[in-house]
Amino acid sequence: MTVRHLAATVLLVAGCSLQVLAVIGLVCMRDTFDRLHYVGLAGVGALLIGVAILVRESFSLIGDKALLTGVLLVLIGAPTIHVTARSLRIRERGDWREGVERQRNRRASGGGSP
């Protein structure tokens, strides 16, 4: 077993573990917003798997595309989490700023933090 093979296997196991952890978090967490945190974790797991393929194959067609897929999943993951949280907040309260505006108005009127 070469060093490259060993490094690829370690990265593969790490990526797989992160993804399994993300799914366990999805299943076990009670609140919707708690579950939302694990979307980013799954993206990082996919990035590690992409890097594992890159280490194994070097910069070839398959290695480049694996890295691109992992990077895309991490980069698109953060805005997706934000949009999802915003939508869920609008669904729950009608406006995502509700609560924030009230707190700001209270501070402006000298009420201080609640």
Next chain:
Amino acid sequence: MNEWEVVAAILTACLVACVAVAAFARIADALIALEISGTVASAVLMVLSEGLQRQPFIDLALTLAVLSMLGALAFARMLEGPL
């Protein structure tokens, strides 16, 4: 079975858990399950591509990564209203 195929089998089992959450939990939780399952499915395709030495699977993984996130964004916008 090499290590890539073992990881693909483990991640496919994780997809079953995502489908279960999407089927039985509330609609907001189902959306999060959809987002995570898209990421996991892309990882499965990447791992299968390397394990089976089939290059077209990596194209599928790349396409799925983009489309699943776009689909999740569309569903998130739909969830803002009553559904």
